[in-house]
Amino acid sequence: MKSLTVLLSLLLLSTPALAGELAGVTMPATASVGGEALKLQGMGLRKAIGVVKVYVAGLYTPTGSGSADAVLKMDGPRSVSMHMLLALDSEKVGSSIEDGFERNSASQMDALTPRLNTLKGMFPNSKKGDLIELAWVPGTGTVVSLNGKALGTIEGADFGRALFAVWLGGDPVNESLKAGMLGQ
Numbered sequence: 001m002k003s004l005t006v007l008l009s010l011l012l013l014s015t016p017a018l019a020g021e022l023a024g025v026t027m028p029a030t031a032s033v034g035g036e037a038l039k040l041q042g043m044g045l046r047k048a049i050g051v052v053k054v055y056v057a058g059l060y061t062p063t064g065s066g067s068a069d070a071v072l073k074m075d076g077p078r079s080v081s082m083h084m085l086l087a088l089d090s091e092k093v094g095s096s097i098e099d100g101f102e103r104n105s106a107s108q109m110d111a112l113t114p115r116l117n118t119l120k121g122m123f124p125n126s127k128k129g130d131l132i133e134l135a136w137v138p139g140t141g142t143v144v145s146l147n148g149k150a151l152g153t154i155e156g157a158d159f160g161r162a163l164f165a166v167w168l169g170g171d172p173v174n175e176s177l178k179a180g181m182l183g184q
Contacts, residue, residue, distance in 0.1 A: 022180070025056040025083040033077040034137035039064025041071075044180025046082075046173065053085045055132075057167065059181040068168040068182060072161050079135035080167060080181075087127045094120030100166030100173050108162060115159045119144065122151040136160035 020027060022043045031038050038060035046054040060079040061071055071078060101116055102109065122144050126132065133145040141155040142163055165172075172178040 022056050023053055023085060025085070027056075027058040027081065027083075031060045031079055031081070033060065033079050033135045034140065036062060036077050038062055038077060038079060041065060042179075042181045042183030044167075044174075044177035046177050054088070055082045055084050055086075057082050057177060057181055059167075065183065068178065071168055071182075072164055075138060075157075077135065077137055078164065079133060080164065082132040082134075084126045084128055084130040084132065087125070089125045090120075090123040093123050093126065093132075096173065097163070097166055100169070101162055103171040104165035104169030105162040108158060112159060112162050115154050115156060118152070119154055119163075124151075134163060136164070 020040065020043055023045050025043075027040055027043055029040050031040070039062070041059045041061050041064050043056055043058045045056055048054050058081045059071070060081065061074070062076045062078075066074070098116060098120065101112060105112060119142075123132075124146065126146070131145075131147050133143075135143045135145070136157075137143055138157075141153045142160045143153050144151045167173060167181055168178055
């Protein structure tokens with residue numbers, strides 16, 4: 001009996017804790033970025049035209065809590081995981097992110113545009129079920145991954161802040177998405 005209890009305990013410890021579910025997407029309670037464990041702060045649903053479900057985004061931070069301003073200013077690692085709910089071509093994803101940069105980081109666009117173009121060039125066409133991860137890793141930059149495969153890295157803390165401002169800035173892509181990602 002004791003062996004069974006130990007075995008069950010080990011299985012439970014090796015199974016990732018599920019933090020939440022939204023629109024049929026379940027995200028783990030933690031993620032590792034740059035060797036540091038991050039906590040899921042919140043999840044939000046991105047809709048287009050008010051009804052079309054585009055993706056569920058989860059925000060991972062070291063403390064698992066904080067205001068949008070605190071997340072944007074933090075020096076430590078952070079990550080956005082986007083679970084695609086429909087297929088999008090790379091141009092659509094890129095133009096949406098570019099719009100967010102222009103709305104939230106307009107005064108820095110001269111410096112950001114070359115790196116933004118690099119980011120846009122990394123995105124392949126996405127399909128329903130794909131996982132796009134954008135992780136800020138101090139000393140490395142913004143690491144872009146698709147379904148667990150690294151696509152590339154973009155240097156600069158300014159770029160990382162501008163990218164996260166797409167969702168968390170003063171003029172985010174969607175206010176309810178921002179609130180959900182912040183756990184509000």
